[in-house]
Amino acid sequence: MIKLALFDLDKTLLDDKSRLPENFDEYVNLLEQEGVKVGIASARTFFSIEELFQEKLERLAGICDNGNTIFQGPDYQVLNSWKKEDMLYLVSFLDRDPDIALIFSDMERYYADPISIERCISHGRDWMAERLHSLQEAMDAGARISNCHYICFWETYPSIFQCVQEKLQGPLKECCESWDLNEAGWGWIAVCAPGGGKAAGIRSLLQEMKLTGEEAMVFGDSDNDISMFGEVKYSYAMKNASPAARAAAACVTQEDNNHNGALRAALDRVRQEKRQ
Secondary structure: OOOOOEHHHHHHHHHOOOOOOOOOHHHHHHHHHOEEEEEEEEEOHHHHHHHHHHHHHHOOOOEEHHHHHEEOEEEEEEOOOOOOOHHHHHHHHHHHHHEEEEEEEOOOOEOHHHHHHHHHHHHOOHHHHHOOEEEEHHHHHHOOEEEEEEOOOOOOOOOHHHHHHHHOOOOOOHHHOOEEEOOOOOOEEEEEEOOHHHHHHHHHHHHOOOOHHHEEEEEOOOHHHHHHOOOOOEEEEOOOHHHHHHOOOOOOOOHHHOHHHHHHHHHHHHHHHHHH
């Protein structure tokens, strides 16, 4: 019996304007009536999830920071954090391409080096630059940094996907030999230790909630969601998902993220399973 349904956020649960479905609360109520807990499986930071859901967070559980943090309501547990030497190693790759930046975060703030901050500004990402704090100061203060993404400035490329692939196969290729780098939507590339990522986060969350993979389902759209598909009985890629994600998932939703495809598919599967 399904007891937990986990949803990625961007381009999965959220539409292309980063909005929750208008009937989100209705679907949460319906799933809870069927005995299913609604959860999140996102590469986003915990404070970003808090900002998005506000009072709704109390009803949710999930993973964030690309699997490095698990939470139940407002209570969270950081599973892994970055070492200073590893962060400096990742920053060194910025010298290889002017069209990438590197963003770190902990449970409260985003951090970046001066080069990344300047590149965000020069590429029109002022909204991001305004939220960035000094990475060096955070490291000196011993901040427990749990999340890391490269940002690809894709506007001059034929597509976001092509831009990301060129970066992974070009300036970041050597980095891929030491770390797991996966496309995470909107030109972001999630970085995590080998064997980590969303799969490791889901295993920890299931253990914390005393559930098994047979009792859970997941929904995602990007390459960084692929690792979690093998951790549960029912894995869904969105209709709008990347080719690799669609190929890796057990199922594909009939509707895309702009038409509430994830929640609809979750409720349909739960009710179908109960009829069997």
